Amino acid sequence: MDLGVVLREVGGFLESEKAPFAVVGGLALQAYGRARYTNDVDLMVGADERDCLIEFLEKRGFVTLHRSEGFSNHLHADPALGRLDVIYVDRATRDKIVEGGRATTLGGVAVIVPKPEHLVAMKVHAIRNDRRRLFQDLADIQFLMTLPGVDRDEIRRYFEDAGLVERFYELE
Numbered sequence: 001m002d003l004g005v006v007l008r009e010v011g012g013f014l015e016s017e018k019a020p021f022a023v024v025g026g027l028a029l030q031a032y033g034r035a036r037y038t039n040d041v042d043l044m045v046g047a048d049e050r051d052c053l054i055e056f057l058e059k060r061g062f063v064t065l066h067r068s069e070g071f072s073n074h075l076h077a078d079p080a081l082g083r084l085d086v087i088y089v090d091r092a093t094r095d096k097i098v099e100g101g102r103a104t105t106l107g108g109v110a111v112i113v114p115k116p117e118h119l120v121a122m123k124v125h126a127i128r129n130d131r132r133r134l135f136q137d138l139a140d141i142q143f144l145m146t147l148p149g150v151d152r153d154e155i156r157r158y159f160e161d162a163g164l165v166e167r168f169y170e171l172e
Helices: 003-016 025-031 047-059 091-100 116-129 131-145 152-161 165-171
Strands: 021-024 040-046 063-067 071-075 083-089 102-106 109-113
Touching (some): 003 021, 003 040, 003 047, 003 109, 021 091, 025 040, 025 102, 025 109, 025 131, 040 047, 040 091, 047 063, 047 083, 083 091, 091 116, 116 152, 131 152, 152 165
Parallel strands (some): 021 109
Antiparallel strands (some): 021 040, 063 071, 071 083
């Protein structure tokens, strides 16, 4: 996968649609200094952009592997474009994540990554929905909790809301 190609193409489309987005997942962790292999691009966009984004991706040659209200996964035969996973959130959540995010450069493209606390919230949500993700995501959360200025109370609340507060205290 060529990160710059994917971000220029998909990010360029979203920008032309005036659709704010953030890079999430392993690439966002890399932006904060966590060396972690990832073989896909994970994006977060507003749910109101879901249909037009999927239509764009399919016209561009991506095959939609899965589509639901909250997620879609896409694969392109061209290895430079590779795999793209998208998380769809409501407009208020999207705006909160994008506005609170950090500008960075990935693959030579200027993008936004969520603040560490919002990355934790996404990972806690993922753990709650799929316990197979537990160990990798807890390791990522533990790293994020070590970053300077991270709001541990906010992170604890995400764990509490998910019914996983015991995991927060294990990480402490």
